[in-house]
Amino acid sequence: MRYGKYRFIAGFLAIPLLLYVVFVVSPYLQAIYISLTDWRGFSQNRNFVGLANYVDLLGDTRFWRAMWHNLLLLIVVPVVTLAIALFLATMTTLAGRGGALGRGGVRGSRFYQIVFVFPYIVPLVIAGLLFAFFYNPEAGLLNGLLRLVGFDWLARPWLGDTTFALPAVMAVLIWAFVGFYFVVLSAAMKALPIDVFEAAVLDGAGQVRTFMSITLPLLTDSLKASYIYLGIMMLDGFTLLQVMLPDGGPDGSTEVVAQYLYRAAFTDGRFGYASAMGVALCLVTLVLAIVILRAGRRDRVEF
């Protein structure tokens, strides 16, 4: 196996590597190059302008506001989604009659496990349309329910309200993603070693204590990976917002970077500037991934 080993490995890797270079590396490099030009996207005219686009970006309040909206999504949606998913997963895999050792969760867990995944199966575009109806100020289910129970003062034009439009969209995102992360965390919990739990019970730990001291630390890796996936999605957020609030929401209160980028490119004809935004977004995404991966590094528990 020694002879021709490198050629053997290279032979196997050549095609995937070539595909990767053509479809991933090269567009990135082109985007970086375009971001240094004043290209308007519909001709060969392109002048090199150095970092001018990036300088403009630094002073563009609209860009920073959009970035702030992304950061809000990034902080709120994953935390709430994972908290709910963790709670539901615990309830259906670890909790219930068997105490700390009871695998199988509360009564009817099987049923819940199927039902909780449903929202995730609904494509985000459809979810956006459904929730637009749900939030409709006059005919919508939400205001209808509020009025039914006498909370008229709470009913409002959700998607037309500068304070509530973004939280309303966040709620849809949370609703859409809880199911998937519920599955991920359930699977992770089922794989935890039972003897650690047995030891904890022998030491007299209750259910809450077991969860805080055993379950949660053992799930750190899964939670981190989930946070990164969700975080990357929140740095995008284009699909749902474009369906629900295509023009950036009331007073621009829900516009995210991807929407601004898309508009700068396709309605404004500023592809150079839009590429600069794309590169900035890419950097932020990388920083996010690095920060989360390095956060709370500890010795891994092998089991």
Added chain:
Amino acid sequence: MNRPRPGLDRRQFLQRLAAAGLLTVPGAGVLSACATGGGGPATAAQGDVSAQNPLGVAADAGLDVVIFKGGYGDEYALFHEELYKKAYPQAQVEHTATTQIAQELQPRFVAGNPPDVLDNSGAQKIDYATLAAEGQCADLAPLLDAPTVDDPNVKIRDILLPGVLEQGTYGGKFVMLNYVYAAFPMWYSKPLFEKNGWQPPTTLDEMLALCEQIKATGISPWAYGGTNAADYVLDLSLGMSVKQGGPDVAKKIDNLEPAAWQQDVVVAGVQAIEEMVRKGYFMPGSEALKHTEAQTSWVQGKAAFYVSGSWLENEMKGIAPPDFTMTAAPVPVLDSGSALPVTALRTQPTEAFIVPARAKNVNGGLEYLRLMMSKEGASKFAELTASVPSVKGADAGAAATPALQSVTAALDAAGSDVFSWQVNTWYVNFYKSVLQQQLGNLLAGRIDANTFISTVQSEADKLAADQNVPKFQR
């Protein structure tokens, strides 16, 4: 015996893989599938000019037509292509219909192989100002001076409806033929108004009085779609202003003149909207509705008035009840001393057809547009789409719908008193991110008229000073 050396460990392997990846990166520049690739100059096909063939079409050159398949469909284009094939039997005509104009056509423009005719319309259209500024549109001047298909003694420029020339002129060159003549009146349901004895108002005072009456019956006087179409209300506000002060009011705004938004009539128009908001004349919750939702509420009778372009009836086909009888009325004037009569109407030719400058068959493209403007071509369009084409002499063979009838009547009543503004086509970003957004704020009661005026004015001044945006003048 020597022990065999251990193989690559994982770390070494990864390091070498990364090195290999980096080594291949400089080679990425030679890839031909680049967004930044090149394209050669095109030479267009030429034929002999004659009385039959005033534009010098090469009879055997192919014609590549790309149509925006939106509210008007693409059936009319298939008919126009048949006309072309009849005239040039040897020509291969290629027909593409899409809604993703910018996304699908961008690579073709960049690579220098655009189609011969492009209907650049819809939400995904290529920004007009960008296309014009990049020199991608052929000058349509030869077409304007060409004789019409139906009468060799009449030139094409003489059969265009008012505003078509101006709408398609960028930097002094006529480069876009806007084929559909859209009007922007207020709309109401005739039976509803007759039942209540309401008359469409002609002045702002009448409008406010009528709104009060309408509100008393439990119907909202006005609806609008706040999440994406607050700008429709500009037709009411700025429409009243332009009627009051004359077409120059809009010209100053389009030319980004200092203090253009601070003209008295413009301020008065915005204050009128503020007053209507304060008095609750807009349907509650409108700020959270899309235009489609707002229009649906309106045809369901929850609101009395709606302002929009004349595509409205087509858009609400199947949603509006059969007896709705959608009817147009011009927006009111501010008061009786107006520069333009009450019948004046904002019209804007839409559905921009261009012949790309680097098309392989520019002359064929021009000829295709000439055929579109023939009596036969224009009448067929009117019949298939229940819309008014922007050339004289088209008779709609179709049974005229209530909206089309009332728009036609309104256009006849307006005669030459039509006006428009270009800020929405020249400066799309300013229009959407400033005007539309601030109008949304005004309509939702988040800001007052003064704040609206000062914000829009300062943003317009910023735009005037922005070197990155190509400017136009009227």
